[in-house]
Amino acid sequence: MRYHALRPDRAERPTLTPQLELRGLTKSVPGGRVLFRNLSLSVAAGELVAIIGESGSGKSTLLNIAAGLDVHDEGQILIGGEDLGLLDDRGLTDLRRRRIGFVFQAFHILPYLTLRRNVALPLALAACEKSEITARADAMLHMVGLGSRGDDYARDLSGGELQRIAIARALIHRPALILADEPTGNLDSKTAARILQLFADSTRNSGSAGLLVTHSAAAAAIADRTLVLTENGLAPANV
Ligand SMILES: Nc1ncnc2c1ncn2[C@@H]1O[C@H](COP(=O)(O)OP(=O)(O)OP(=O)(O)O)[C@@H](O)[C@H]1O
Numbered sequence: 324m325r326y327h328a329l330r331p332d333r334a335e336r337p338t339l340t341p342q343l344e345l346r347g348l349t350k351s352v353p354g355g356r357v358l359f360r361n362l363s364l365s366v367a368a369g370e371l372v373a374i375i376g377e378s379g380s381g382k383s384t385l386l387n388i389a390a391g392l393d394v395h396d397e398g399q400i401l402i403g404g405e406d407l408g409l410l411d412d413r414g415l416t417d418l419r420r421r422r423i424g425f426v427f428q429a430f431h432i433l434p435y436l437t438l439r440r441n442v443a444l445p446l447a448l449a450a451c452e453k454s455e456i457t458a459r460a461d462a463m464l465h466m467v468g469l470g471s472r473g474d475d476y477a478r479d480l481s482g483g484e485l486q487r488i489a490i491a492r493a494l495i496h497r498p499a500l501i502l503a504d505e506p507t508g509n510l511d512s513k514t515a516a517r518i519l520q521l522f523a524d525s526t527r528n529s530g531s532a533g534l535l536v537t538h539s540a541a542a543a544a545i546a547d548r549t550l551v552l553t554e555n556g557l558a559p560a561n562v
Pocket residue numbers: 352353358376377378379380381382383384385
């Protein structure tokens with residue numbers, strides 16, 4: 324278990340407004356089974372929190388709830404201080420585009436687009452100038468070590484390269500919150516370790532709050548805090 328006190332660079336930082344706040348969340352699934360009750364969590368800008376837990380405990384469901392993609396029974400979710408419960412469908416969609424980045428295990432990268440266009444997709448939806456989109460996409464490709472490959476097609480990439488593109492795309496619009504669901508599940512352990520380090524560094528450098536669901540001890544070790552999900556909410560994990 325790592326504590327902030329072990330990281331002087333983080334301990335000296337002034338307290339920041341949490342980018343993600345979950346307050347008293349309860350979620351049950353059809354049939355009445357309660358996945359978790361009264362769950363609370365606060366994640367600051369630049370902080371990376373790993374969530375572990377048994378298969379079926381509700382980790383992916385929790386990420387989806389944090390993004391407003393699934394509904395909860397009770398509780399409140401704030402992203403960058405904005406209360407999701409006060410938004411209609413359109414407001415939620417807009418908030419997701421502006422403030423959230425996703426990295427999924429299955430990548431969701433479009434094979435017949437170039438790497439530059441894949442990475443730039445969140446900006447295209449935000450209606451930026453074309454020159455700015457290209458410059459920012461190229462900067463993100465550079466950050467993930469694929470700076471010379473913007474014109475290549477995603478269909479030609481390896482699993483590790485695809486995951487780097489997914490990270491670049493998730494961060495390009497400088498989201499308040501980045502959510503990652505088992506981002507290295509398909510990768511060999513050496514590639515997974517590199518991708519995780521990249522994910523952690525990029526999240527911290529972008530000043531995003533990161534929430535990472537994982538089964539991997541290596542992934543948990545790279546986070547600032549690791550929490551285990553149970554029916555009673557989140558508790559510090561012994562890793
Ligand atoms: N809409 C739903 N209807 C019925 N059951 C659901 C629904 N959504 C989630 N569940 C159940 O809730 C449980 C939690 O699922 P979830 O995918 O969040 O778990 P997880 O912790 O991410 O699992 P894993 O580690 O295996 O990926 C599962 O048993 C799943 O079948």
